[in-house]
Amino acid sequence: MYIKEIIALIEEYAPLKFQASFDNSGLLCGDPKRELTSVLLCIDVTEEVVNEAIIHGHNLIISHHPLIFSGLKHITPATYVERCVISAIKHDITIYAAHTNMDVVANGVSGRMADKLHLHNRQILQPEGDLSEGNGFGIIGELETPVESMAFLRQVKATFHCDRLRYTRPHTPSIRKVAVCGGAGASFFNRALANAADIYISGDFKYHDFFLTENRIMIADIGHYESEQFTKEIFYEILTKKISTFAVQFSEINTNPIKYL
Structure with a gap:
């Protein structure tokens, strides 16, 4: 199965035409024509999540929040977004987001x-x-x-x-x-x-x-x-109707940037 086939399953459920005008859902980086190894599901793409994908051999990350929200004028190690893109490209990892289209x-x-x-x-x-x-x-x-x-x-x-x-x-x-x-x-x-x-x-x-x-x-x-944390469950249910559960994994990284005392 190819990555583009996985993307098609998500977009059949939540078409990109439904995303808000300010949004940047969809394919963010990578080649959708590559053969799928396995999928990592998350709410946010962080450096820890990309490293998790590298370690476990996932070549597709599906997130709820887009890693790239506004345009990138350069790709350097200056920000976590740019570092994630660099690392994903270096390791042939495709990143896809379903945000406001999955909201509506x-x-x-x-x-x-x-x-x-x-x-x-x-x-x-x-x-x-x-x-x-x-x-x-x-x-x-x-x-x-x-x-x-x-x-x-x-x-x-x-x-x-x-x-x-x-x-x-x-x-x-x-x-x-x-x-x-x-x-x-x-x-x-x-x-x-x-x-x-x-x-x-x-x-x-x-x-x-x-x-x-x-x-x-x-x-x-x-x-x-x-x-929004249970959005990963929706992704999982969409994908495992078509592909093996072994090929779809939840990220173990809690990407919530807010902590409480």
Whole structure:
């Protein structure tokens, strides 16, 4: 099997045409016509991840976040991005990213968050593009039965393996309607509010965003990485329907750059 065949599987699930205008999803470096040895799945490409691929003989890295986001004017050892590109090219490793195109498909990043929380009666939080395709950012759905607010928050913290979780005071004794969005979802807060969600779970809220709740909705900021960490599972499920599980491996590197005391 060739690398381009693996890429085709990802793009069939999350077509590149769905990526946001600012994004840089797709093939970032390498030759897709090479024969595949094995695949390494990750959220971010770092030097440690590239070294992991070299050590274990993976010649394709599939990440959620693009290694190259804006154009490179030179390729020197000056930054970790450039060092990763140099190392990948030197060792014939292809790097591919599925970012906002994987965010907007219904069974993508936010869909996986909804799976983890067992949400029912789901709808897209912020529809995008052709509404008939059912794509957009975030998911809103319902718990099968209401859960006491702080008990649900503790469940969220455990489910997403959060070292810390920032949240606003509960405005209701229990949670039933839940909105989620992988990554930086603060811009969709008003959509969660308009859809009468009891809680909105996402990442990267600013300090003043928390004032917007005005005792109408609860915000839970679980962290950017934490909200997207299960994207690797989606990649794995897509690929192992077609190729051996032995050829697809999860990176063992925790690439979350944020640490907590």
